Amino acid sequence: MRRNNExxxxxxxxxxxxxxxxxxYHAEGGKHAIFRCKRGHQEGExxxxxxxGYILRIRKVDLAHASFQYRHQNGxxxxxxxxxxxxxQSSEELAESDSHKFQRLVVQxxxxxxxxxLPETVVLPNSFCxxxxxxxxxxxxxxxxxxxxxxxxxxxxxxxxxHDGVIAYLLRDHTNLLPHPRLxxxxxxxxxxxxxxxxxxxxYITTSPLVLPENRCKYYRTRYSLQQELMQRGxxxxxxxxDMESSGRFIGSKYSPLDLFSGCRQRIYKALKELSNNxxxxxxxxxxxKQVFGEYKQPSNHESSVILGMVLRDFATNSSSSExxxxxxxxxxxxxxxxxILERENLLTxxxxxxxxxxxxxxGAVKIYQRLVNLCMGSQSDADAxxxxxxxxxxxxxxxxxxxxxxxxxxxxxDMPNCVHLSNFLDKAQRCRAYFREKERDCCINLDHVxxxxxxxxCNEFIDxxxxxxxxxxxxxxxxxxxxxxxxxxxxxxxxxxxxTASEEMQNDxxxxxxxxxxxxxxxxxxxxxxxxxxxxxxxxxxxxxRNRAAAxxxxxxxxxxx
Numbered sequence: 001m002r003r004n005n006e007x008x009x010x011x012x013x014x015x016x017x018x019x020x021x022x023x024x025y026h027a028e029g030g031k032h033a034i035f036r037c038k039r040g041h042q043e044g045e046x047x048x049x050x051x052x053g054y055i056l057r058i059r060k061v062d063l064a065h066a067s068f069q070y071r072h073q074n075g076x077x078x079x080x081x082x083x084x085x086x087x088x089q090s091s092e093e094l095a096e097s098d099s100h101k102f103q104r105l106v107v108q109x110x111x112x113x114x115x116x117x118l119p120e121t122v123v124l125p126n127s128f129c130x131x132x133x134x135x136x137x138x139x140x141x142x143x144x145x146x147x148x149x150x151x152x153x154x155x156x157x158x159x160x161x162x163h164d165g166v167i168a169y170l171l172r173d174h175t176n177l178l179p180h181p182r183l184x185x186x187x188x189x190x191x192x193x194x195x196x197x198x199x200x201x202x203x204y205i206t207t208s209p210l211v212l213p214e215n216r217c218k219y220y221r222t223r224y225s226l227q228q229e230l231m232q233r234g235x236x237x238x239x240x241x242x243d244m245e246s247s248g249r250f251i252g253s254k255y256s257p258l259d260l261f262s263g264c265r266q267r268i269y270k271a272l273k274e275l276s277n278n279x280x281x282x283x284x285x286x287x288x289x290k291q292v293f294g295e296y297k298q299p300s301n302h303e304s305s306v307i308l309g310m311v312l313r314d315f316a317t318n319s320s321s322s323e324x325x326x327x328x329x330x331x332x333x334x335x336x337x338x339x340x341i342l343e344r345e346n347l348l349t350x351x352x353x354x355x356x357x358x359x360x361x362x363x364g365a366v367k368i369y370q371r372l373v374n375l376c377m378g379s380q381s382d383a384d385a386x387x388x389x390x391x392x393x394x395x396x397x398x399x400x401x402x403x404x405x406x407x408x409x410x411x412x413x414x415d416m417p418n419c420v421h422l423s424n425f426l427d428k429a430q431r432c433r434a435y436f437r438e439k440e441r442d443c444c445i446n447l448d449h450v451x452x453x454x455x456x457x458x459c460n461e462f463i464d465x466x467x468x469x470x471x472x473x474x475x476x477x478x479x480x481x482x483x484x485x486x487x488x489x490x491x492x493x494x495x496x497x498x499x500x501t502a503s504e505e506m507q508n509d510x511x512x513x514x515x516x517x518x519x520x521x522x523x524x525x526x527x528x529x530x531x532x533x534x535x536x537x538x539x540x541x542x543x544x545x546x547r548n549r550a551a552a553x554x555x556x557x558x559x560x561x562x563x
Contacts, residue, residue: 018124020131023056025141027284027291029537030149032057035132036173036289053176057119058129058168064152066129066166073126097121101392102540106413106480111350114509115489116535119169129166143296174490174534175289180511183496183530192288192310195492196338197536198275199282202485203261203352207436209429209455210364210463216452217559218361219436220445223485226559228252235558238281253278260342261352269339276331285334287311293331304330312495312519312527333519338491340517341531345507351484351535353411358481359429362553364463365478369546371463372471380547387543391476408433412477417469425462425474428455445562475546482541493531502528 026036035058037051096104100118108116136142137150175195201224211218217226230236232252255278259271275283276293285293287307292299299307305326311333342348360368369383376382395415408430409416416422432455439447463471492512496502507513512532519527 018128020128020135022051023132025132025136025139026055028060028142028146028149031059031061033060033063033136051170053173055171055173056122056124056168057171058124058166060150061152062166062168063129063133064150066124066126067133068152070126070130098388098392099539102483103538105392105394106540107354107484107535107538110354110411110413111484111535112346114507115347115350115533116538117172119171122168122170123165124168125165171536172534173289174492174532174536175286177492177494177530177532178512180514180530183502183514183528191313191495192307193492193494194311194334194337195286195289195490196334197284197286197488197490199486199488200260200348200351201257201282202355203257203348204356204358205258205436205440206358206361207429207433208359208361208364209432209452209459210367211361211456212363212553212557213453213456214557215363215553217556217561219447219452220562222257224253224255224257226556229559230555233558236555251278253280253282255282261348263343263349265339265343268342269335272335272338273331276335299327299330301327308333336519337493337517337529337531340515341491341493341513341529341533344504344515345513345533347489347533347535351487354484355481357409357412357477359408359426359433360474360478362549364459365475365546366550366553367460368463368466368471368474369549371466372468372475375468375471384543384546387472387475387479387546388540390472391479391540391543409477412473413480414473414476417467417473419467419470421462421465421467422470422473425459425466428459428462431455475543479541479543479545482545483538486537486541487535488537489533489535491531491533493529496528496530507531507533 022038023035024038026034028034035056037054037056100121103116103118108118133150142150174197175193177193177195202222205220205222206218227236229252231238232250253274255271255274257271259267259274262268262271279293279295281295283293284291284295284297287310291297292303292307308326308330372387373380373383376386394413408426432452435448435451439445496514502514502516504516505514512530515529515531516526517529518525
């Protein structure tokens with residue numbers, strides 16, 4: 001398998017004997033399903049060593065198409081036998097997908113190469129896809145709110161199917177942890193591996209001068225906080241909230257992304273505690289690859305105690321402690337270690353820097369997109385095509401992923417076009433950001449609406465005169481920010497058995513990091529912890545997202561600003 005920094009091209013790789021029984025349904029998002037390779041060997045079955053510790057990411061609509069196509073061909077595929085073995089090996093090179101290019105050219109340089117692994121493209125036989133589709137549907141493991149996304153619709157088009165099968169992506173399973181070259185790995189003393197998946201959301205409050213007057217609640221609170229209120233009031237609904245809403249038990253989270261992105265261990269710990277108190281779909285915990293906490297998952301009190309023993313064998317148990325204490329201690333143990341790791345690694349700082357490429361807000365994106373469509377002779381399709389193509393045309397970015405300077409959009413991966421109206425807009429937006437940051441430092445919620453209105457009106461005038469290249473530049477940066485606001489990342493860790501002091505080191509391209517943590521309720525005061533932090537679900541946002549953006553932003557008018 002390639003390392004995360006080795007991805008010059010993506011090649012088709014059709015492997016013999018794709019066995020559906022080797023793969024199990026693991027999780028899913030809006031468009032993709034994740035299947036994990038079963039660990040180890042089972043009697044009567046052979047599991048491919050190169051797939052152990054890996055997952056498959058497949059579009060659900062492609063699975064549905066493959067199942068439909070396979071059934072209607074009576075199980076006979078072109079170049080694929082009924083047993084799921086390929087009868088030919090193709091050497092044809094597949095074009096690198098936009099998602100791969102986006103991660104390799106844009107995301108990796110900006111957030112750090114060690115924080116994201118590039119996927120490997122594989123082509124799966126239709127028979128294989130049909131069988132894992134059918135077995136997943138019949139397993140009843142899919143949350144009810146997600147079932148509609150598995151149904152084949154007339155308008156669905158299979159975008160990732162070739163004559164040989166379905167294109168999918170092979171990635172590291174980040175509930176596993178790779179060994180460290182300088183730490184002991186005695187399997188007889190190995191402790192359990194814990195892994196936490198976090199959706200951090202947008203770690204900033206907008207300062208854009210283009211926020212509509214009726215939506216200025218955005219100046220006071222994070223977007224996440226505002227959306228929580230809208231969901232609790234039933235104004236906005238998400239697919240994963242349906243089960244909660246039907247039982248009348250949806251409760252808004254108190255989690256603040258500002259705390260998580262603060263760089264302060266105490267605030268990071270506070271953010272993680274709030275996430276663990278109300279997980280929704282933003283916090284999932286795995287133990288040795290098995291999910292133990294999540295929006296639909298909660299371990300029993302006894303299971304929490306058992307997991308603690310697996311993770312830390314000399315955990316100080318107390319016969320007088322209640323079962324509730326074991327569950328609370330388990331989550332506190334997890335959040336304590338995570339806070340130590342996230343404070344020292346650069347991931348959140350780098351992600352926030354990319355998120356701050358949003359200088360126009362969703363309201364401004366709507367207006368600038370309308371301007372671009374007008375410059376494209378009224379064609380949304382032409383505007384979308386230009387944006388999608390241009391989003392992969394990056395400029396000269398330094399190895400650290402940022403350019404020198406503190407000016408607005410200094411860290412953009414794109415070359416800034418020469419447009420006086422763009423320069424005027426950025427100068428005004430810079431003044432707005434400085435103004436709001438000063439108010440934040442002074443803990444002042446009383447805003448100068450005369451200043452804000454003047455900035456709003458002048459910036460709208462600049463946009464009305466902006467060139468096509470300037471519109472594309474601002475929208476490309478906004479789309480990058482949008483993508484980085486929607487990522488997930490895994491923090492996977494393991495206490496090193498018998499090692500209580502070790503040389504701490506940061507994560508790098510070759511191996512994970514090591515941190516020494518102080519833990520309560522344990523035999524020793526300090527423990528060496530091996531860890532990895534990895535970003536997943538970092539696909540580019542298509543320009544078509546802009547078409548209905550006005551409706552999405554319009555919900556915020558339902559929230560009042562502070563008096």
